[in-house]
Amino acid sequence: MTLRRHFSAIVAVLIAPAFASAASYDTANFTTEAPTAKLAQEFGEMAEFYRKEKALEWTGREMPQWPRRCPLQVQITQGSAGGATTFTFGQEGGKPVVTSLRMEIRGDAKQLLHSVLPHEVTHTVFAHYFGRPVPRWADEGGSVLSENEDECFSHDVRCRELLNAGRGIRLRVLFRMTEYPRDMLVLYAQGYSVSHYLVRKGGDGREGRGKLLQFLGLGMQGNSAESWNAAASKVYGFDTIDALEESWLTALKNPPARVVARGTNPAGGLASSGGAPRTELRTSAAPTMPLLDPPVRAVRGTAPDREPTRPTHLPPADPTTFGSSPVVRPAAPELPPPALLLPPELPRPVNR
Template sequence: MTLRRLVGLFAFTALLLSSQLAFAGEGEFDRDGSYKTTNFRTTAPNREMAEKFGDMAEHFRREKAREWLGEEMPNWGQRCPLKVEIRMKDTGGATTFTFGSNGNGRPAVLSQQMHIFGEQKQLLESVLPHEVTHTVLAYYFGQAVPRWADEGGSVLSENENECFTHDIRCRELLNSGRGIRLRMLLGMMTYPKDMIVVYAQGYSICDYLINQHGGRAKFLKFVRAGMNSKNWEAAVHDSYGFESVDDLEEKWIESLRTPPQRVAKAKTNTPTGGTTALASRSSSSEVRMSGLSAVPKLEAPAVVRGVAPDRDERPRQLEAKPANRNNDQPPPIALLLPPEHTPRR
């Protein structure tokens, strides 16, 4: 064989190997069939699926960290177990964290594990990036995050249909009197009984602050300031310049008076396809339980957990009846948005 042919053979072999490596997974399989990457140990119904989800988990980990933090996170000290379960009827997930302190005495995530279930396409497009976003926020804060910010921020990672659905649902929930006053919601560390409100209203507020008032880095500093000081009035003023939490609430609601752009263009008020997330979470875990993504048939309004609505300082849009003195619980928030701007089912 001539030298020229030998060099050509080596070049072809190198090209072939590089192409194979480019399409190869990031990790390797263990004896138990799990797929190990740098930060995840993934189990799934088959090896092909385990490799796909494991590699995508690493991809979303890098992508969401860059979106939220401006840089990638350091590798975790131990792999996060990721269990993938394929179902056709329901879609959701759970990520459980153990919080503690690192070697420097700072709050930190000590361990975490993730379980996602549902239809494969929906898992890859919405559920997995949602759950991975929880890990990014947990890394940044090192402790449990207020529910509205944790879930609302994670919904931002879901696909367009899911985000649109949460936008529509937020308007429906507010108009049905199921919204939670921001003075109560901002510091809420446990889920209310009406759990969908945390997802829909949390998403809407996160979207408003991030996309209209300065981006993710500013948002994270705001949430940290509120968490550390427990003074959300000061955090709102210092971070965004709003006069008060009520002022933020009023301006956020005012922004919702304009119908979603997608509704105006399509001349339709109901999204189709996909799933929608609900949540149930203790201080160390979060659970997403899903139903149909179309706007639901709402139940009777739940009692609002918030400040007494009979005080004069409430936002002008919130016209509520006097509190029921028999049970000391404030009634639901009344109609917030113009009827002509309310999506129809």
């Protein structure tokens, strides 16, 4: 079975032509192609760094060396950034395993190095840990945890906006999804929010990530309401997924402050005041309705079990059709709007 992650709709159309690469660089697990030899070496070495780091963060041990190098194609462009990773799953010695993989990323070099590449590498950690596709909400949500602070913060804000607009998906439905929902933005934002909550609930850090992996492994056994309820009870102490959902929503009503170092702005640059404390605002105003067009800067997702002949699921393209044949999917039960969720607090400077 092949699993494919696609770029945003615009990038997915542009990716059809082959990547124009001028240099190649081999490491133990990657063959990296990029426009220059320097970039090929930098991205290849960073891919190896993230491969080790993310495996240790999630599983406590490094992945063994892959039997074949993963082709990693890097294209530097302006505008949207995104990645696509293709996995082939099979059996070895009666165990499910990844038999091949291929990775492609494109966008601004800084965004690729610090968000897109670690995101895509995290997908490989999940795939090799389970040897099979991971539930879509967790695969994306867990991988977003590897992105930089600004990306995670924007996903947090977006999730609250979508929930306030009544566009959330009940967790008892989200956890069991094997096809994409009509509202793809919800999958990304809500998947991140729930993954982040469960990691924190499990103790944060390596312990929290390990419990999330345990939760996924138990829930995936049968992928039924009973298996997910049992997983919620065993790992997190909730009687049902509905109880877990209520706790997650309650936690969202009390957003944490986002803290940045004195003398820096939220994007990580130096403050314009030459290092003097910035005056930051904290707001309790209700979030406005989200402006969702054009698509967010970096949108990445897993694909259906059967890979279509062209991207079918990413906004703003119509996710209900591909080719000339309509694909009819039942609408996922929506999550009723909770009491108004405030956005996370704006950054406040702290001394180091």
